[in-house]
Amino acid sequence: MFGTSGVRGRVGKTITADLALDVGRAVATDGADTVVVGRDARESGRMLTRALIAGLTECGANVLDVGVEPTPTVARAVVRAGADAGIVVTASHNPAPDNGIKLWTGAGQAFREEANDRIEAVVREGAFEFASHDALGSVQTVGDARRHHERVLHEAVDLPEALSVVVDLGNGVGRVTADALHTAGCTVHTLDGQRDGRFPGRPSEPTAEHCQTACAVVANTDAALGVVHDGDADRTMAIDETGRFVSGDALLALFARQAASGGDRVAVPVDTSLLVADALDPVGATVTYTRVGDAHVAARTEAADVCFGGEPSGAWIWPGEPRCPDGPLAACRLAAMVADSGSLAALVDDLPSYPIRRESVRTAEKADVVARVATLANDTYDDVSSLDGSRVETDAGWFLVRASGTEPLVRITAEARSERDAEQLFETARALVDRARDDE
Template sequence: MSRLFGTSGVRGLWGERASPSLFLELGKALAVHLGNSGRVLVGRDTRTTGEALQAALVSGLLAGGCKVIQVGVVPTPVLAFCTKLLGADAGAIVTASHNPPQYNGVKFWSADGMAFTPEEERRIEDLVEKNPKGVEWSKVGETGEANILPVYSGEILSRFSLGRSFKVVVDCGNGAASLIAPHLLRELGCEVISLHSHPSGFPGRELEPLPSNLQHLEEGVKQWGADLGIAYDGDADRVVAVDEKGRTVEGDKLLALVAGQETKKGDTVVTTVDASRVIEDVVESRGGRVVRTKVGDVSVALACREHCASFGGEECGAWIFPKIHLAPDGILGSVVLLKILESGKSLSQLWEELPNYAIRREKVYCPENEKAERMERILQTAEKMGGEVSTVDGVRVSMPEGWILVRPSGTEPLIRITVEGKEEKWIRETMEKIVRILATK
């Protein structure tokens, strides 16, 4: 059997990888993993296929003897946080995060509120392959419902307050953030203008919060004279910011700002192999150190736990605040951004003060069955470039001119390329060379 789990749970197109039959088996496998007992929180995002897949997953869990608490449409970080807070044995969220609405998936959470490790995911895959039977009729589980949104909001409001009011435009992408983000920010004293803020499986913009998908937010920030614009992906585990001039802030720069906010002397910050050198510049200037790990929030969370990190994050806007919990949390990230603005400086001032590196990212379509051969091609090329080669995650080459990272996506049929350097010409020529090598059949 091919691997079911990628870098962030199980994902695929509805009716293919995301099918009720597979989710039934995943539910039974999770139940066996938990010893055919225990309580599991189960939620979903706003996709049209979510209810069907959740029903199948819940059926498998019940057939396996678990008690299921269904929490409805919730952001992924809310479910992860409450899994630990409420003492559940596991959590499961039916979501495909930033993928298009025809995709869906599921992600599992341990009792400590951290995503399943690769080892736990492999155990689930092995159990699915064995097709476990359900428990006998007298031991079938039962289901109930709970509203956990107020639980999460209450915890955040008890830990954070703002020293001044901000005008914020919030783009929820018609995703799970719609049910909590605008309300929570108002409770913190902000004046909130919301866009795409009713839950819908037919979102008004693409779910991935890229600059090309955020024109309405950028225009809204300028039109309403807001201090900040915020956008989430489908399940709100990621957050992106727009400054008061209506410009989407580069992911690396935003990551560096938040990392700096969360760093004190002696602290460790975790980021991934594809993040900009600006992270080191900011963290080290505050007396901290940076640990780099594989791409994916599971890898970042594991490294945060291992190194007792103060913060962990990725360029895409998936940020982990270990003092609160070990799941990437776009809602909490929004609050931290507002705390940064309490300095009195605007967001544009803050990110323009950061060191500037030229960085370019591209992606090349590549079927799953061709990824290994094309990556081998890249490795052979990298070894001839005269730089320091790392294969921690994909192929990374560090040279005096800059660095290159080529890695296969764990969730899509793509190979991603990142090139950062001091000179635009070197970046452009290097990117063209790598794309050409990958595109050759």
């Protein structure tokens, strides 16, 4: 039921009011007495949130409802309230017909796999502990969660000079970024700032292809940078002053290098470019690989020597903050970095760069396909890691085949130090996937 980022899927099929009701019941049955609840701008979230709250209160949990807010705002509200758990109704960067449910601990960190498994088991077995008529939970509206998040951002980020910043909200709920940057003295131009869960301005996922309008606006104005969010603002990607979309690997390297010093480690998923490790080498820091998914990265940042964690998809986690990917915090820290250095383009150009190919193959049998690829890879190659899917190391570079944790997709990544080798590795990986699909 749960993937790398909660449970997600098409509304009316995978995601229903019955499911939301049962997840609420299960979280309360699992022992949560006080639960913070929020949602993104998808209209289906209204129905799902009502069902979720009904399940929570039916089993005795008290609910603090923050309404329509960014996922990191909800996570911070959990910590601030001293709640036992948080639940966000969101499909994050997924298409508009989807929705989902993601669970957060009292520390503002995504539920780990074992905790999700407990909730799933209660739902599957229907082992709910209903409250008596006089012990039902209460519901209280919390109206200042976003203002609190903005104050935290203002305190955490010191801009040495004001900047002109383009903020592409993608019709999502990340307005707190624009407000925080404006409060810090920046000139802020917003794109697709109206909350609309249909995402009419652009698809919710902040990719180079989807953000061409924002890139053009940055390129043709005096903006020092652009920042773009997904639907629930847990992701942040960037555009430099020339209008170039900054790759997630490059942005990860910049944040990591800023956070790290000698002996530190940076938590990154197995699909991360070599450039991050190479960028950390001059400061004496290294990477530590995790499975793909912000929950896995966040868990690794609990180690004392891990100073930062991030994913090329745009999730950024700083120890010392709630370990929820905080897109607005990332946007503000990036603005401070640019104000200090003078040029995001120059920072990116200073990084090593290697050709990397990423592609997704749609299949309803993703687990079976990835399992068959693992068999084929282990039969052919000597250096295969099974941390998350199959990552094959060769003299030329590496490739990875893994199942998406949120969509019916198989992800293929290949990287080398030359275009020719990267293309050959990608074609090799794609051929393995095709062979595995032929066996379906």
